[in-house]
Amino acid sequence: MSHIDVSVALEAAAPEAHHHLVTRRTGAVVRSVIERQIAKLAEGSVAVLDFSQIGVLDRSCADEFVAKLVLPMTSERPSRESYVVLVGVNEGHLDAIEAVLETHGLALVVRFDDGVTHLVGTVSQAERQLWDCVMTRAGAAVDEAAEAVGLALEEAQSTLETLVRRRLLRRLDDAFAPLGAPA
Amino acid sequence: MTAVLTVPASLDEAQFESVIEQLAAVPADAKVLVDARHCRFATPYGLTALLCLAQSRAERPDFAPPEDEQTLSYWARAQFFRYAEELYTIRGTVPRRAASGDSDVLLELTPVNGNDDVQGIVRRIQEKAQQILNATLDLEPRSTMGFSMTLSEAASNIIEHAGRGGWVMVQRYNWSKRRVGRDVVQIAVCDAGMGFRASLEGSRARALADRWDDQTALEAAVIQGVSRFADPGRGQGIKGMRGWVHRIDGKLTVRSGTARIAPIIPDWDEDVPLQGGLPAFPGAQINVIIPRRMARP
Numbered sequence: 001m002s003h004i005d006v007s008v009a010l011e012a013a014a015p016e017a018h019h020h021l022v023t024r025r026t027g028a029v030v031r032s033v034i035e036r037q038i039a040k041l042a043e044g045s046v047a048v049l050d051f052s053q054i055g056v057l058d059r060s061c062a063d064e065f066v067a068k069l070v071l072p073m074t075s076e077r078p079s080r081e082s083y084v085v086l087v088g089v090n091e092g093h094l095d096a097i098e099a100v101l102e103t104h105g106l107a108l109v110v111r112f113d114d115g116v117t118h119l120v121g122t123v124s125q126a127e128r129q130l131w132d133c134v135m136t137r138a139g140a141a142v143d144e145a146a147e148a149v150g151l152a153l154e155e156a157q158s159t160l161e162t163l164v165r166r167r168l169l170r171r172l173d174d175a176f177a178p179l180g181a182p183a
Numbered sequence: 184m185t186a187v188l189t190v191p192a193s194l195d196e197a198q199f200e201s202v203i204e205q206l207a208a209v210p211a212d213a214k215v216l217v218d219a220r221h222c223r224f225a226t227p228y229g230l231t232a233l234l235c236l237a238q239s240r241a242e243r244p245d246f247a248p249p250e251d252e253q254t255l256s257y258w259a260r261a262q263f264f265r266y267a268e269e270l271y272t273i274r275g276t277v278p279r280r281a282a283s284g285d286s287d288v289l290l291e292l293t294p295v296n297g298n299d300d301v302q303g304i305v306r307r308i309q310e311k312a313q314q315i316l317n318a319t320l321d322l323e324p325r326s327t328m329g330f331s332m333t334l335s336e337a338a339s340n341i342i343e344h345a346g347r348g349g350w351v352m353v354q355r356y357n358w359s360k361r362r363v364g365r366d367v368v369q370i371a372v373c374d375a376g377m378g379f380r381a382s383l384e385g386s387r388a389r390a391l392a393d394r395w396d397d398q399t400a401l402e403a404a405v406i407q408g409v410s411r412f413a414d415p416g417r418g419q420g421i422k423g424m425r426g427w428v429h430r431i432d433g434k435l436t437v438r439s440g441t442a443r444i445a446p447i448i449p450d451w452d453e454d455v456p457l458q459g460g461l462p463a464f465p466g467a468q469i470n471v472i473i474p475r476r477m478a479r480p
Contacts (some may be wrong), residue, residue, distance in 0.1 A: 016303075022332075055305075092328030101199045
């Protein structure tokens with residue numbers, strides 16, 4: 001996992017912003033800085049984006065930065081395998097992030113300050129159940145997860161694959177692992 | 184011949200309509216004198232809109248400032264004359280760039296011309312007015328960020344869509360004697376740019392509309408979150424503002440061209456949800472009123 005302090009990226013991209021992620025233009029320049037940082041990471045790495053030093057985050061900026069950062073990673077044919085986890089997110093940030101993720105039908109893994117990790121954004125009930133199952137067990141095989149949540153094997157397999165494509169879980173040989181688990 | 188536009192004694196959002204009505208009767212290229220001599224009270228909406236009025240004229244208008252000393256002093260502290268001098272020919276003398284020591288002016292009249300201005304506005308509100316906002320409105324931390332977000336989105340609307348600069352101002356009031364019965368903070372964000380109808384001219388909403396006017400455009404932008412960009416992520420700013428204002432029992436109105444919309448009308452006020460056929464005024468004028476949080480039972 002590679003830690004990226006969003007406030008450092010913001011300072012580099014837009015020093016006049018003073019820790020506030022507002023306006024589309026600011027979101028776009030910060031995204032391009034972070035995209036470059038992620039591109040330097042090894043294939044399959046998890047980038048932990050730390051918002052703890054960020055003040056205000058408005059929706060326009062969240063759309064330009066967070067949603068547009070994640071969209072290409074979750075496309076049918078992404079150029080590389082990258083994962084993102086958000087940390088240091090407060091309630092104000094969450095309002096904006098959740099709204100923009102839902103607009104695009106996206107979801108992200110967010111680890112809150114109390115250490116609890118949640119899926120934020122658009123997820124189906126089956127996706128959430130399976131994701132929770134994999135998180136609780138720190139990894140699970142398809143049959144194990146299917147039995148735990150009471151889904152048919154094929155449905156569980158397909159949903160878990162979707163979670164991997166959406167960059168919310170990782171594939172570990174024949175099993176599925178939470179983001180952050182050893183690859 | 185110079186046309187005289189009389190500014191009412193109390194210049195708020197509703198009363199500014201009387202100025203617009205007078206303006207509508209004047210040819211676009213006519214010289215105007217904005218006569219504020221008898222004005223004794225102006226809200227952020229009134230002051231920002233007066234600057235937009237000057238911006239919208241082909242010929243530099245004249246301005247007669249308020250005669251009342253206290254009013255004159257307040258307008259100076261709000262930095263009105265600093266920008267009015269660039270747009271109007273001021274008849275008479277006005278106080279020179281008085282420093283704002285007025286704790287009720289949370290953000291003096293501030294121009295919005297670009298990205299840096301929006302960042303500066305948010306920075307100033309976060310640094311200087313945070314304590315006042317908490318004390319005045321009793322907002323929870325989450326809602327305090329919503330305040331800055333609303334300010335930022337409204338100001339961003341100017342740089343994204345207006346095609347020219349505008350102004351923002353934030354002021355608190357004690358409205359204990361009015362129907363709302365508590366302290367409020369007003370945010371006004373006004374520009375004299377192209378307005379919602381022109382901004383959405385190339386949008387899908389325009390292409391699909393049977394009828395296309397300021398009212399339809401305003402409804403599309405404010406209620407349906409339509410943007411001139413095809414990107415589905417666009418149009419979220421106003422949607423976010425609307426959601427936050429509703430959550431904190433506030434009021435939001437937007438005027439553009441010949442239409443005005445009040446998508447959030449709280450119980451403590453009355454208004455018309457959507458109006459068309461008003462006298463034309465260029466650009467977009469956004470007014471947000473945020474009352475102090477009611478004590479929980």
